[in-house]
Amino acid sequence: MFDYGHFKFASKQDCLDTAVRYWNPDKTKFWQKAGIDLVMGRREGYCIYDMDGRRLIDLHLNGGTFNFGHRHPELVETLRGALDYFDIGNHWFPSVARAALSEALIKATPGMKYAIFGAGGAEAVDIALKSARYATGRRKIVSIIKGYHGHGGLSVATGDERFSKIFLSDQPDMFFHVPFNDIDAVEQALKGGDIAALIMETIPATYGFPMPVDGYLAGCKALCEKYGTLYIADEVQTGLMRCGALWGWQTYGIQPDIMVTAKGLSGGLYPISACLVNERAGGWLNEDGAAHISTSGGAELGCVVGHKVMEILQRPEVAANVHEVAAFFREAMAEMMRRHGDIFSGVRQRGVILGLEFNHPEGAVFVSRALYEHGVWAIFSSLDKRVLQWKPGVLLSHALCEEIMDRFDAAMPRARQLLREATR
Amino acid sequence: MSQTEQPLLRVPDAVYEQTSLKLERSRWAAAQFQKLDHAATARIVQEVANAAHAKARFYAEWAVRETEMGVVAHKQLKNEACSKGLAARYAAEDFVSPRIDMVGKMVALPRPVGVIFALIPVTNPVATVYFKTLLALMTRNAIVLSPHPSAKAVCADAARLMAEAAKAAGAPDGVIQVIDDPNIPLIEDLIADARVDLVVATGGPAVVKAAYRSGNPALGVGPGNAPVLVDDTADLRKAAQRIVASKSFDNSILCTNESTLLAFANIADPLLAALRAEGAHICSPEETARLRRLLFTEHGFNTRMIGKDASVIAREAGFTAATAKILVTPVDHVLPEEKLVREKLCPVLAFGRVESVAQAISCARSIMRTAGRGHSAAIHSRNEAHIMAFTTALPALRVVVNAGCSLGASGFETNLGPSMTIGTGFAGGSSLSENLSPRHLVQFAHIAYNKDASEAFGNFVGLDPLNLPKSPVTAAPAPLTAVGDADELRLTLRKIILEELNSVLAA
Numbered sequence: 001m002f003d004y005g006h007f008k009f010a011s012k013q014d015c016l017d018t019a020v021r022y023w024n025p026d027k028t029k030f031w032q033k034a035g036i037d038l039v040m041g042r043r044e045g046y047c048i049y050d051m052d053g054r055r056l057i058d059l060h061l062n063g064g065t066f067n068f069g070h071r072h073p074e075l076v077e078t079l080r081g082a083l084d085y086f087d088i089g090n091h092w093f094p095s096v097a098r099a100a101l102s103e104a105l106i107k108a109t110p111g112m113k114y115a116i117f118g119a120g121g122a123e124a125v126d127i128a129l130k131s132a133r134y135a136t137g138r139r140k141i142v143s144i145i146k147g148y149h150g151h152g153g154l155s156v157a158t159g160d161e162r163f164s165k166i167f168l169s170d171q172p173d174m175f176f177h178v179p180f181n182d183i184d185a186v187e188q189a190l191k192g193g194d195i196a197a198l199i200m201e202t203i204p205a206t207y208g209f210p211m212p213v214d215g216y217l218a219g220c221k222a223l224c225e226k227y228g229t230l231y232i233a234d235e236v237q238t239g240l241m242r243c244g245a246l247w248g249w250q251t252y253g254i255q256p257d258i259m260v261t262a263k264g265l266s267g268g269l270y271p272i273s274a275c276l277v278n279e280r281a282g283g284w285l286n287e288d289g290a291a292h293i294s295t296s297g298g299a300e301l302g303c304v305v306g307h308k309v310m311e312i313l314q315r316p317e318v319a320a321n322v323h324e325v326a327a328f329f330r331e332a333m334a335e336m337m338r339r340h341g342d343i344f345s346g347v348r349q350r351g352v353i354l355g356l357e358f359n360h361p362e363g364a365v366f367v368s369r370a371l372y373e374h375g376v377w378a379i380f381s382s383l384d385k386r387v388l389q390w391k392p393g394v395l396l397s398h399a400l401c402e403e404i405m406d407r408f409d410a411a412m413p414r415a416r417q418l419l420r421e422a423t424r
Numbered sequence: 425m426s427q428t429e430q431p432l433l434r435v436p437d438a439v440y441e442q443t444s445l446k447l448e449r450s451r452w453a454a455a456q457f458q459k460l461d462h463a464a465t466a467r468i469v470q471e472v473a474n475a476a477h478a479k480a481r482f483y484a485e486w487a488v489r490e491t492e493m494g495v496v497a498h499k500q501l502k503n504e505a506c507s508k509g510l511a512a513r514y515a516a517e518d519f520v521s522p523r524i525d526m527v528g529k530m531v532a533l534p535r536p537v538g539v540i541f542a543l544i545p546v547t548n549p550v551a552t553v554y555f556k557t558l559l560a561l562m563t564r565n566a567i568v569l570s571p572h573p574s575a576k577a578v579c580a581d582a583a584r585l586m587a588e589a590a591k592a593a594g595a596p597d598g599v600i601q602v603i604d605d606p607n608i609p610l611i612e613d614l615i616a617d618a619r620v621d622l623v624v625a626t627g628g629p630a631v632v633k634a635a636y637r638s639g640n641p642a643l644g645v646g647p648g649n650a651p652v653l654v655d656d657t658a659d660l661r662k663a664a665q666r667i668v669a670s671k672s673f674d675n676s677i678l679c680t681n682e683s684t685l686l687a688f689a690n691i692a693d694p695l696l697a698a699l700r701a702e703g704a705h706i707c708s709p710e711e712t713a714r715l716r717r718l719l720f721t722e723h724g725f726n727t728r729m730i731g732k733d734a735s736v737i738a739r740e741a742g743f744t745a746a747t748a749k750i751l752v753t754p755v756d757h758v759l760p761e762e763k764l765v766r767e768k769l770c771p772v773l774a775f776g777r778v779e780s781v782a783q784a785i786s787c788a789r790s791i792m793r794t795a796g797r798g799h800s801a802a803i804h805s806r807n808e809a810h811i812m813a814f815t816t817a818l819p820a821l822r823v824v825v826n827a828g829c830s831l832g833a834s835g836f837e838t839n840l841g842p843s844m845t846i847g848t849g850f851a852g853g854s855s856l857s858e859n860l861s862p863r864h865l866v867q868f869a870h871i872a873y874n875k876d877a878s879e880a881f882g883n884f885v886g887l888d889p890l891n892l893p894k895s896p897v898t899a900a901p902a903p904l905t906a907v908g909d910a911d912e913l914r915l916t917l918r919k920i921i922l923e924e925l926n927s928v929l930a931a
Contacts, residue, residue, distance in 0.1 A: 074441045081434035304433070311438075317445035320597055324452040338894075341922040397619075398451045 002051060012051055015039055035369045038377070043070035046393050046400060048377065057404055059378040061391045063205060063237045067264035068312065069393050075267040078308040079301065088299035092290075097303035104310045105274055108246055111255045114282040116275045117298025121236040121262030122150025124273035125199070127292055128258045129154045131281045132197035132230040135257075142189045142198045142229075144180040146383040148206035149199060149234050149260075158199055160206075160383055180210060183219045190227040197230045197258070198223075202248035205237040208364075208387025209348050209355035212252070221254045230257040230281055236273075237353070240264040241313050241322050241394050244351035251350065257281050265306045272302030313394075322394045325401060326351050329392060332405045340412045343367075343419055354390035355381065360419050364388035370415035374407045440610055446568060447539065447619040449598035454538045454566035454621075456596035461890055462520040468593040469561045473511035475589035476554045476582070480504045483550040486578040491546050493731025498674035502551040505836055506844060510558050513842055519563045519866045522889060529873035529881040533889055534866050536564040538621035541614060543635065545627040547677045547731065547769060548844055549575035552626055553582045555844040557600055561590065563865040568620075569602045570611055572627065580604050615640060624860070626845045632853070643864060645845055646852035648679035649767040649796025650829045651788035653814060654695055655781065655805045656688045662826070663804035664698030667773070670828025672703070672749040676771045677731040680800045680833035680846060684758065684765045684774040684791055686784045692777045696752070704773075705734065705748035712753040712764070714741040715772060720763040734771045758787035760794045767795050781810045785817040792819050798852025800824065800833035819851045822859075835859050 002009045009015040016039065019028045031038065041051035046069045048058050058066060068075065082097075089095050102115035116131075118124040129141055143149065143158035150156065156164045157175040164170040176195075178185035189195065198220060203209050224231040233256035238248030240261065245251045247259065258281045262273030277285075284291055312318060326349070333347045333356065346357035358367050364380035364387050371378055381387040392401070460468075484499035523532040542556040553569055560567040571579030583602035590600055603610070615623045616638040625635035625644035632644035654663045671682050687695050696706055707715065718741040719726050729737055738745035745751060750771040755762050758776040765774045778784040788801060801820040803811055815823040822840060824832035835842040840859050847856030856864060873881050 074436045074438075077434075077436040081436070085433050308436075312441075315442055315445060317442065317449050317598075320449050321445070321452065323597070324449075324456075338922075395445075395448065397448055398455045 009051075012037075012039055015051065034365065036372050038372070045069040045071075046396055054375075056372070056375055056377040057400065057407070058393075059376060059391055059404070060389065061393055062268075063263050064240060064242055064391065065263040065266065066268040067240055067242065067394050068267060068309070069395060070268060072267060072395075074312065075269055075305055075308055079267075079269050079305050082301050082304035086300040086304065088296050088301060091293060091295055091298065095298075095300055095303070097300035097307070098298045101274075101298075101303040101307045101310070104307050105261075105276060108310060108314065109259070109276055110250075111278055112259070112276040113279045114277050114285050116277065116282075116285070116292065117303070118262070118273040118275065118294055119271045119296045119299070119302075120150070121234075121260065121273050122152035122155045123294060123297060124236075124260045124262055124275040125149045125155035125158070125232075125234065126152040127275040128199070128232045128234075128260050128277075128281075129158075129197060130292065131258060131275065131277050131284065132232060134284045135230060135281045136196045136228060138194050138196035138229075140174055140176065140195045142176045142178060142186070142195050144200065144204060144207075145177045146180070146207040147177075147199070147201055147204055147234075148383070149201070150236075162383075180204060180207065181213050181216050183216060183223070186220050187223050190223050190229050193227055195227065195229045197232050199232040199234060201234045201236075202238040202243065202252065203350060203353055205353075205389065206381055206383045208357075208381030208384035209350075209353055209389065210384075211348050211350060217249070217252045217254050221256070224257075232256060233259040235259050236262045238350075240309070241318060242351055242353050242391075244319075244322055244326060246313060248350070265309055266302060267305045267309050270299065270302040270305045271296070272299065272306050273297070274306075318394060321396070322352055324398070325392050325394070325396045328398070328401050329354060329390070332401075332408075333390075336405070336408060336412070339409070340416075343412070343416050348387075352392045352394060352396075354392075356388040356390050357386055358388065358415075358419075359386075360423065361386060362422070363419060366418035366422060367411075367415045370411040370418055371408065373414060374411035376404060376407050376411070439605060439607075440613065443603055443610065443614060444617075446598075446601045446603070447614070447617060450539045450566035450568050450601055451619055453596040453598040454536065457564045457566060457599055458536055459890060460520075460564060460594075461888070462518050464594055465520050465562070465564055466515070468590055468595045469511055469558060470515075471593035472561060472586050472589045472595075473507045473558060476507035476558075476586055477504055479582070479585060480507060483578055483582050486581070487550050487575065490578050491549065491575050491731070493547060494674040494677045495672075495733075499548075499551065502548065502674065502844075503554060505842060506551045506554040507558070509836075510555060510842060514562055514862055517562075517862065519862050522884065522887075523868075524884050526881065529875060531871040531884050532868040533871070534563075535869050537865050537867070538565065539619060540565050540567045540865065541617075541620040541623045541640075542567055542569050543611070543615075543623070543625045543627050543631055544569055544571040544575065544579055545631075546572035546574045547679070548674075549579050550582050552844040553579050554586070556624060556626075557583070557586050559860065559862050559865055561595070561599070562862040565865055566596075566599045567601070568614075569600070570606050570614065571602065573606055576604065576606060612638075615642075622865070624845065636853070643845070643847070643854070643856045643860065645679075645854050645856065645860075646798055646848035647767055647795050648681070648799040648846070649683045649765075649792060649794065650680060650800045650802060650820070650833065651684050651686055651784075651791050651818075652682040652802040652829055653686045653778075653781075653784045653788070653805070653810075654688065654691065655784075655803070655807060655810050656691045657806040657810070658691070658804035658826075659806075660691060660695050660698045661701075664695060664702045664704075666804070666826070666828045668699060668702035668704050668749055670830040670832070671773050672734070672771050673828065673830045675731040675733060676750075676830070677769055678830045678834055679767075679769070681769070681830045682773055682802060682828075683767055683796070684755075684776060684787075685752070686758065686776050686778050686787055688784075689777045689779055696775070699752055703747065703749035704752045705738065705745040705750070706775075707751055707753045709754075711738075711741065711743050711751075712755070714743060715751065715753055716764055717741075719768060719770070719772065720766070725766070725768070730769045732770055737770060737772065759790050765791045765794075781813050785814060788814070788818050796820075796852075798848030798850070798854065798857070799846060800829055802827070802829035802832060821847065821849045821851070821857050 348355040480503035587600040623642040635642040734748040802824040831837040841861040843859030845860035849857035
């Protein structure tokens with residue numbers, strides 16, 4: 001019996017059956033079929049536990065949501081302290097928490113003027129796209145093929161058609177997609193002078209973290225300037241120190257007009273996202289600040305947590321730790337490729353963002369399963385299943401890093417076996 | 425803007441959280457440091473020692489200013505001895521490379537501690553920072569320094585100086601860190617933290633006990649209270665000179681300083697005269713009584729007097745001894761009830777007369793029964809039997825002969841290891857019986873062969889544990905031919921890349 005006080009399940013199967021019946025039959029069954037029978041129970045630090053108690057080291061982190069690990073004690077205490085005083089607040093009024101978090105974000109981010117809050121990444125992307133449309137008076141948006149910006153009314157149209165067509169939400173006359181790392185394609189798309197914004201993940205996550213080639217992002221930004229288009233940096237997965245600097249775009253030496261952050265800003269505890277805009281893109285905040293409304297966007301509890309997240313991220317020790325974790329996996333993965341080069345064919349890395357390439361069209365699905373069986377949870381890239389997303393947390397300890405790699409090494413024979421069976 | 429005393433929200437202890445991050449950083453540093461060889465380690469030690477030495481005077485002045493204890497010139501000497509002096513003392517030793525024992529058929533691989541948490545006392549702040557840091561570096565350990573709150577600024581600055589020098593010399597980032605704003609609850613949490621491998625505690629008994637209680641391995645040392653015996657074979661002039669110099673050294677702030685002088689009765693008066701000639705003020709019974717009242721309050725030793733000049737202490741007590749280097753207080757009974765025979769980290773020396781070595785031993789044991797067990801003692805004598813008897817009977821782990829105890833027992837004027845951390849052994853509640861030295865901060869993993877003669881010992885000469893030949897990659901299994909887009913060219917390219925990678929990594 002699993003008694004959670006508010007609700008009970010007789011067994012894990014009971015929970016799965018309930019999920020199929022009332023929640024999401026396909027998603028529930030997909031993981032069963034993939035050999036990943038996870039239902040998260042307790043969680044702590046960089047570990048999650050199946051409701052049965054089995055421990056898994058989390059290298060998925062929901063795209064950086066758990067950048068600091070699960071239930072980071074300092075953030076939990078921060079939220080508890082905030083709960084004695086705040087609730088989500090009232091979006092109509094100025095608030096101490098929103099004022100403080102927006103100030104913290106803007107002061108840490110060169111070139112930005114205002115922060116506009118949402119409850120999740122998609123909402124913040126929608127705000128970004130609307131702001132760009134406001135500033136340019138143009139409607140059209142360009143993004144990359146297999147980019148990912150969430151599932152809002154506008155943001156979903158910027159992404160892969162897998163997520164839009166099913167809901168008849170693709171908008172081919174307004175949203176255009178160009179191949180990644182193809183600067184000419186960007187110019188082709190922008191040169192008509194009718195594009196409001198080019199939106200780019202600094203490194204496309206769901207596409208498996210292919211690295212932008214030298215000069216690509218800078219080239220995109222230059223073209224935006226040339227054709228009067230705003231550059232939106234989607235930093236939902238690449239921000240918050242994950243590239244080794246507070247924002248990924250800083251490591252590429254570009255200055256976006258608008259940027260979006262979410263996931264990790266919440267500390268994994270209280271949802272919050274933010275769209276940061278420069279003076280031009282934020283013009284509507286002077287003309288009609290109530291033009292965009294979000295009841296729980298910028299909820300004060302989330303603001304307090306986000307403020308603490310920003311403070312922690314700017315401690316010198318965190319930068320040092322990110323550097324160590326990044327260097328550790330760079331070295332460790334090179335060694336793994338040496339040992340398992342028959343299946344493990346490449347590494348893409350920037351900071352603590354890694355994409356591990358496996359030599360099979362669905363290689364990462366099998367490797368993900370093998371790792372799962374060996375106590376490590378890392379997810380394949382939805383839009384390129386050769387690639388395993390490898391997302392170590394910024395506060396990961398040396399001891400846990402070593403344990404992860406010992407488990408990785410041990411999982412490779414099983415991965416090899418699964419791949420052979422799949423290709424037979 | 426109105427100021428509120430308490431914030432409206434309960435907030436986490438950001439100091440603890442940031443300090444916790446320092447521990448993580450030092451764990452990374454420790455892991456990286458273990459990959460450095462002896463030459464690289466030696467270079468770091470030398471560079472850091474040089475940087476510390478260059479600032480010996482600067483930090484001596486700062487320490488006296490901040491702590492209001494001790495003597496600048498003497499602190500400078502200690503800082504020099506604990507920087508370049510220490511590096512020179514151990515320059516010929518190697519705590520990094522494997523040690524091959526051909527006869528015993530064993531190889532010992534040095535295994536650093538990892539992360540050392542070092543408590544720094546207020547009495548010898550910078551010298552101890554220098555000392556513990558260099559010992560840690562010699563043995564490839566990361567160190568987190570926790571200074572006494574009354575010496576925190578100077579310690580933090582000295583630690584940062586060394587950290588920068590270490591980094592510039594190629595040490596891993598974060599190998600030397602310091603707690604900027606220590607407090608007791610924070611320290612209690614940290615010494616018990618699982619990320620700390622060893623606590624090295626120098627300080628008051630409370631600090632040392634806390635270190636041992638923490639559950640982490642600890643090297644702590646107990647308080648001193650050194651008796652010094654001058655018998656009738658001693659060179660009285662030299663003995664007096666050495667005792668005054670030692671007792672006035674940094675105003676008795678080293679825990680190895682002489683606490684009570686026991687003089688054979690037949691030489692006591694000439695010895696007092698010799699002491700006076702060296703700059704000691706011999707107190708009258710009235711002055712002795714005043715000093716007793718000043719130094720020992722109902723709460724114990726008057727900490728305001730620690731490391732103060734003799735003239736200042738005399739003035740506080742209500743008499744004048746303007747040129748005195750030390751104050752000698754004759755006492756009638758060398759017994760625990762006599763407060764003046766307790767540990768005094770100030771230039772006040774109790775003085776008692778004894779009839780024989782046997783009585784000297786009884787008196788010394790009485791003194792050390794209260795405090796100082798396992799610590800230090802001194803004797804000025806040419807009679808080996810006296811020296812042996814004194815050492816045999818006393819609960820001291822080092823008995824300094826014909827030298828000042830301050831710098832003798834701490835190894836600067838003897839061939840004991842030069843040390844700011846003096847092991848007091850089991851008698852003194854410590855697992856460390858010697859003067860702390862680099863070899864206490866490294867352990868060894870042993871390769872041990874079958875001792876039977878029929879099993880030959882391997883040849884480990886030239887085998888570098890940091891740079892072992894890589895085992896060749898297992899032959900790539902049959903290619904995954906079902907991979908749709910894997911044509912011949914791609915497979916060939918991958919094979920070439922793999923071979924290149926191998927050769928680079930194996931190089």
